[in-house]
Amino acid sequence: MKFFLLFSILFLNFLFANTSKEVLVLHSYHKGYAWSDDISKAIEKTFSEYKKAEIEVTTVYMDTKRIDNAEYLNSLAKLYKQQFEGRIFDLIIVSDNTAFDFMIKYHEYLFKNTPVLFCGINNFDKVLLDENNLKNYMTGVAEDVDLEKNFELISKLHPKLKNLLIINDTSNTGYAVKRDLRPIIEKYKNKFNIEYTDDLEINNLRQKVSNLDKENSVILFVLLFKDTTGKYFTYKQSFAQVKEVSQVPIYGLWDFYLDNGIVGGLLTSAIAQGESVSKMALQIFNGKKISDIPIIEKSPNIYMFDYKELDKFNIDISPYIGNPVIINEPATVYKEHSKLFIFTALIIFILSTIVIILKANIQRREKLELELSNRIEFDKVLLDTIPNPIYYKNVDGKFLGCNISFASLVNSSRDEIIGKTAFDFFSFKVANANTIIDQELLTTFSTSTSEFTFHTPTNEMKHIILNKAVYKNIDGTVGGIVCIMDDITERVQQKQFLIQQSKLAEMGDMIAAIAHQWNEPLVELSALVQDIQTSYLLNELKDMEVKDFVNDSMVQIKYMSKTLSDFRNFLKPSTKKKLFSISKALREINEIIGKQIFYSNIEMTFNYKNENEELLIYGYENEFKQVLLNLLNNAKNKIVEKNTDFGKKAHININIERSSNYNIIEIIDDGGAIDEKIIHSIFDPYFTTKESGTGFGLYMAKVIIEDKMRGIIKVRNDNNNVVFTIKLPHKKVQN
Template identity: 80%
Template sequence: MKYFLLFSILFHNFLFANEPKEVLLIHSYHKGYSWSDDISKTIEKNFAKYKDIELTTVYMDTKRIDDNNYIKNLAKLYEQQFFDRKFDLIIVSDNNAFDFMFTYHKTLFKDIPVLFCGINNFDKALLEKNGMKDYMTGVAEEVDLEKNFELISKLHPNLKNLLIINDTSSTGYAIKRDLDPIIKRYEEKFNIEYTDNLEFSNLKTKVSNLDKQNSVILFVLLFKDTTGKYFTYKQSFKQVKEVSSVPIYGLWDFYLNDGIVGGLLTSAIAQGEAVSKMAIEVLNGKNIKDIPALEKSPNLYIFDYNELKRFNIDISDYVNNPIIINEPSSIYKEHTKFFIITLLIISILTIIVVILKANIQRREKLELALSNRIEFDKVLINTIPNPIYYKNIDGKFLGCNTSFENLVNCSKNEIIGKTAFDFFPLKVATTNTLIDKELLKTFSTSTSEFTFYTQSNEMKHIILNKAVYKNIDGTVGGIVCIMDDITERIQQKQFLIQQSKLAEMGDMIAAIAHQWNEPLVELSALVQDIQTSYLLNELKEVNVKDFVNDSMVQIKYMSKTLSDFRNFLKPSTKKKLFSISKALNEINEIIGKQIFYSNIIMNFNYENKNEELLIYGYENEFKQVLLNLINNAKNKIVENKNEDNKKYKIDINIKRCQNFNTIEIVDDGGKIDEKIINSIFEPYFTTKESGTGIGLYMAKVIIEDKMRGTISAKNDENRVIFTIKLPHKKV
């Protein structure tokens, strides 16, 4: 008896397992509408794998007719049509079928699970509100307007006009609501024209008149125009496409192959794939309540190769792994399997041959390659003119090139195993040792500069570029250093600086002449006075002493002038902190009288009057820059001033800032032509017939390259302001 019962149960389960599953697919639209057809084809393709699924498909045809009486009559028809049918699952496609199910589920399809797809503006609260949360789930359809706007703006950076074509269907209104905020965000970038209220002939005229170079169309939907005339999706788009000479983008994949470029498209195939997968789960016994709704629409980037090529649009920089339709098949694509199999066979055969020979040839090849590489590296390093060395983490030299041997005047064997202290001064070696320790901690790179004297007493200016290197096992090997000998460049710059000083010699000699004019007049008067006293026998010892004292005062003053002149010509050897006021006073001693006799007032304005302002740099070179700028201002005023006895001014403003001190040289001798003001610091640029064009260039070299500051010039009405900013501490 028990065997009979067991057999009965197994037989019942066998019959139940093979009982056909009835599925009803309700489309909102009509057969022949590409969107509905693609969903149907995808569902049918996926159901074809299961012989026990029977699919029934009906079409509501609401694109053509959509009023309450029609829907009520349709419900009556379905009630009669499916009176004696028991469905295991219902699938509804698009919003009208979705809404229909809310109204008639209890009366027509009570307790039957429902899957939806292609639903616009889906809100899961709708299921609870309509009492369907235990019976319904599915796949939302959502056009991604934001991403498509972003894509169009990237693919067409020069876009001026975007025409959006839509209709007044329920879907069209829903999209219009979503479009409004996006249009507001993009209307500053390009002109956006939205139309859903044109008679079709007027729309074609508008499309045909679009600017070919800078216009794009976004085609949303068009099933009816303002006259109520109905079009199929292909008819409307085809007529727009015929008169358009600009790229057309879309939101749905059913316009592909008819002339849209593409975009991030809502795909009927993707909708069908997703809802088919859910249907199989339900038919296999999974409770529909356990299947969450797919609220993120499975949209795809799809493009038509022909349209991309026609409008020369390159999407490679903006879209990863897009689907390209109509792309010409290459030989490789047509015979991919053949090529893969062939390559696999060749690879396997090659591997076998290599393995057979590897044991014999491997060591020999490795040894030869290693020897060649070592020899190549040796020649390469020794060919480089820059001194190069590398050392271990203890600071001992492991190797170097020929240029480094020449620099320290030792052979490689004498260098290896020693440290920087054996070849460089203590201060230089100590500083570099500290830099090396910091590099080994941070695994970074370093650039530093030092000066030292070689064994032949030759001064060298060197820039060190260092980096940490690792061994093949990942451990730290040590430090590599490439040295850059900048001695010659520094000497050339110093020569140009001295040359620019000599270019100022004429003005300097004129300044000395002005400085000596009064002392010489005074000395002349003293000599004449003592001569007169002698001739009149009135000369006394006290007169001689006074004469000598007065004469020495004038001679010392003249001697100081020469001393200042000599100090100016002498180049500064190293950076130091020096006083701005002292440098300005010395410049004033040299050219102050010349400025005065040129009927020019020169003012020194210290914002921080009770504070001694310092600069870190080269004092004499700084004075050279000041002299050049003040002389230029003086000469410009002398050339441009009128005969109205106006007093012209040169104001020198000095103030302290957080990390630097600022010196402004301001003159009212007329502005610099705006066409050339940006060129005045270029080498050999001059507007004077006898000018050299190196004065302001060397001023820029001194301030910016040598002293790490900035120098600039600007016009302020009829005045010119030169601004110098220099650090007040070591940088």
């Protein structure tokens, strides 16, 4: 018994393993080309209805509408050899002439002994199979357009026809049709004028079509994939160009032009080709030898018409064609009533179903409503838990809701906030600026980040960042704007505190600078006092000498007073941004620290690249001078520490120039390079290499330049020199 069960399982597995069939479909053209797509659809539809085996279809496109030469085809053969080297196909289906010719040439090389079915083959010649020893491996469906019957149909439908324009191209299929047209044109040339064209540029062709006599002319549209300039068209693009300017009926030969504007005709059908060849494939899968399946040499063409075009040109086909396929035909009264019963039955069924499931539906809705209420309550608690002030408002700017944090910020309750606008809680300037931002967001559907300062109802100053975005309703309409606020008041105050701390940390250097500044005037005053004393003791003091003494003394005292004034101004924080001169800031820094640098045996040079232009910066002047002072002091101290050769003069070069978007300041010293291990850390807070350093200086320089003035500060080594580069935007960029 166990042996029988094991044998049964193995036998069933063997049967199952052999029920799968692999088919390769090789198209001459490309995916998206209606003819090839319709053949594939018909094949796949037929295969999907086959119950005896699972059929796996692999589809490959040769794309020879766009490229078709011997070198390309040889490359394809090599590619397919590599691609399908390890696969065994039960059957190969090729569509259209290029794939057919390719398979004849490379069958032995690529798919030896594999049966092949073909379809869509123009001018089919059985001799080809005999000559290439493929008679026992290939059969299929020939394709031929019935030109004779289409000419006959046109002449019957248009008995007063005077002009027939035939539009074709120079593709392989086009040439084949052209050969078949010659005897037919000869036969009908005495009945009406026939003009054949396959050598026009598309615009010239449009001109010719637009000039046709609309009362007595007809067009037979064969193919048009390339015009004489080599411009490639899809089948829809080329036909649309002709249809757009045509005022006469257009007949065709292929069904893929139907429903695009042709009247119709006896059409070669891709679907019929695909159905026929796929039915042959099923015969092979059912055990029939391919050599026993005869070639279908008579193409399965169908009379097909577009009702809209028949109606447009008042064409009656009923006397000449029986049971044609007509698309876009409006339903007749009979057909409408024949569907009424089905429709009524469906309505009854639907109503019955609704009655049965109504109670369950109501219960589910109640459950969903409960879940939704719970979710709303959860979202409300979640919103109130978030410490950031949050609000949302409609497109009119009226508040729809907020969290507790926002209500606390404006010192109001939710009920007092809802329905009001920003103008009810903020100053006109702040509210108006935010209204402009909101209007832009509602137009662009983007996000926005902005910053503003305002006083709360308790007269407390707040610095706020607003992050805004547009939200949509479930139906896709714009609901309004949601805003999450970030209170950065403490951060702003902390930064300002750090700036002041940095200034205080540098006061020692400043006092030393003042001492150097006062050194010369004090010596000068001492000499003047001694001189006036000597003159007095010798009774040589004259009124003029006293006057000169007073004048000279006042010059030195005013200079010392100005030094103190500069020192006080430097310590004051800038309250707002303004436009100021780079050269003026550098001169004032030079007056503070210049002599100290000079006495340290350092030559400081200012190089203005834009000599005739006053370079301006929009920002905080005192903070900017603090950055310059910090960088120059650091350079001076480093040079003094490392300069053991007191007779050798060191250098600090300051380059100032204007670029397209920035004013650029470079401070270069030759006091030795910064260790590459730490050069990327020198702007970090509290980072210092000095025993008594605070680590504030360069950190605050970066904060001032990049955060407060929207610029860039960088450092790099240039051999033994250190280069600090400051880039600050022009006013027009900053604003």
